[in-house]
Amino acid sequence: MRIPTSRIHQLAVGATAGTVLLAACGQSPDAKPATPELKVTTVTPKAAGDLDSATWAVASEPSSMDWIYNASFDTGQIMANVCEGLLRLDPDLHVEPALAESYVNPTPTTWVYTLKPGVTFHDGTTLTAEDVAFSLNRNLDKAAGSFWSGAYVNVKSITATGPLEVTVELTKPDALWNSYLSSPAGIVDSKKTVEAKGKAYGTPDGGVNCVGPYALTKWDKGQSITVTRDDHYFDPAHRAKIAKLTFTFVRDPAAEVNGLLSGTIDGAWFLPPSSLAKLSKSGVGTVYYGKSTQGFNAIVMDMSGPLKDVRIRQALSMAIDRNGIIRAVAGGAAQPQKAPAVPGSWGYAEPTFQSAWDGLAVTERNLDAARKLVKEAGAPDRPIVIATTNGEAEVPVIGAEIQSAAKQIGLDVEIKTFPADAYNGVYTDAKARKGIDLYLTGWGTDFADPVQMYQYFQTGNFYNFTGFSDPKYDALVDEAAQTMDGAKRAELITQAQQIVVDQLLWIPLYAPYNTLFLNKRVTGSPASYVQLHYPWAADLGAAR
């Protein structure tokens, strides 16, 4: 899933701010860490009690609350509190049971889930294995067009094998399958309601019926969504502490920050980076930084042009001042990124990933080595084209930073600016990719497993834009995806990672922390990137 980069608030103002910051970062020494004092936390202090109401900001109105049509972070934040699946992620990014009581994996291709008894939907009806099988199977319905169909590519069948038992048969072992069920891909809704509402399901008029600590009670079109505590929720550990929580849609980041500063809004995820310092110092509340599975990369779109020679790609990567970019666009709330899968995605065998990460030199700054590589390879005869957009605040700044870094090692970079709609078009439209060598965007995994990220570089993958193909690489990733043992999987996937980083199919830039602001009257939610996978708002309550 791609991460939302901060929305630009006003064209002219955004541009000036960017230039000023860039000028500042150009002079700073690059060896120092971006912000040494920044503290990364998993959870915020526990809530002291209940609250009658609170207001939360989301950047956009949900397109649909039907889970199969939701790939948006804003919708996901709300959905995680209203509709749960069999599994969820805990604040440490580990998979834990939600609607499931337990699960077993009797054969490499069979998963059996036992449901908790007596779980009720928001309308009071009881959850059955039928509902679960129906909900998961909806992702396989071609005509429905689920946005999460990718999670189900290895699924042969999903059947209710008992009143409280669901069996999933896979076509081949899939180490990611269970993790996917903790993401929005695994949400369960009521079969009866989905069928009764038809096309209206998930719209402001149709609503949703599922299981979660909060029920969707009001959808004021274009304005806000209100959720209220579901008193029949099955899990006392995640009973909602706030009686009425309103998600208000605030598109403009400046308006959002003003709302937070004036106390009209109690909290928000994904804060505009330029506001972090202001919010931290405001005294109105606290900014928290959490672990995240997301990163920001310069994606190579064309390997036949000036970036054809791997030495040029390596030289460019070694010229980039990643700490400078972090200071300029992330407000310091990020760490330099050395591979497409970021440290936050190491959900297992962390030491293996760490030592592999430490050995990645080509994504560290080294101007002398970079100049040498350019000299060896010879500078390309036409400039490297970097696509940027003014629709996302950080993108033009990063583009300019890469341009100046390239200049230092004798590479010529041309910046091409696209409107937001054309910029988004590159994912599905090969025509839109034409003439672009590097494309800047945030991207990460849906759960803490780097395997998901490295599948993108396999032969024929939908997001493998350059058409990279290496049989050895494909075999490594395939084997990793079929290896249930974490230590072994990490061994395999770090080997694959080495290939991708050596090739520099993506030039990794920075891994932003998950940012969260809480007004001083509320506390309790996790700070890690689990806002799509865990009913975080249920833990939120009164600070005193």
Added chain:
Amino acid sequence: MLSLRAGQLVVVLFAASVLVFSAMYLAPGSPESFLVHGNSVTPATLQAIRDQYHLDDPFWQQYLAWVGGLLRGDFGQSIQFRQPVTALIGSRLPTTLLLIAYASVLIVVGGVLTGVLAAVRKGRTDTSVVVASTVAMSTPSFVVAIVMTSLFSVSLHWFPAFGDGSGLLDRLWHLTMPAIALAFSSGALVTRTTRSAMLVELANEYVETARMRGLPERRIIWRQAFRNALGPVVTLAGLVVSGLLVTTTIVETAFGLNGVGSLLVQAVNVKDFPVVQAIVLVIVAVFALVNLAVDAVRPLIDPRARSVEAAR
């Protein structure tokens, strides 16, 4: 006369719709890439989405289907929101209309009063009005928005930073800063036009004659000079007010208002064709209708315009 104008309106609407439709169609990228947000999806899924919205049909077929729906009063279904376009626009229209009405009152009343004041008082008052209006005219609405929010909502807490509120009074309170931001530069333009038109009229001989005949000054200013100066002011006000529909996109975004303008921005960014089309059509129609109204009013306030019409 009126039927001629109505015919012109239809032609303008048709041309605008073809223009917007083809521009959206020709630009690279398509809505489904935004919808799936870089999720791992199968190509079959993308095809299913394209089929759901007939995105693979040829241009003219998509256009005709859209026009056909329009003739039946159906603006189609939003790709992004999976809801009828009419419902989407309908729920946002009250905010935008109220904002425009509020700003129009500020522009017309504020602009005319300061303009007349400057022309009549002359001297220091005139100089300050000229300087202030020059500054105001060259200040973009989003700058006004930023300054006002940081001053009046974040520091002083007088007005809410964002949102449209509920109930008329609360709404007006929420819309005060946006309306001022919207009215700022256009109001100044009306001030300047009123001022110059009034200066021309006040220098006329009939004003001298009226003064010599001992008519009260207030009567001379408002009943005689102002009435004669009204022509250019009404024309300008008509243009400015109909143009507000476009400027609201910026102001609504800056103040987090959920109006038609901010809906347009969202729709353009994700290539939500049906929504963009419908809003552009509404904007063009309003623009044409307001100008029609101005043309209809002019003969009433200025007999010279009436005689021109008659001579045609």
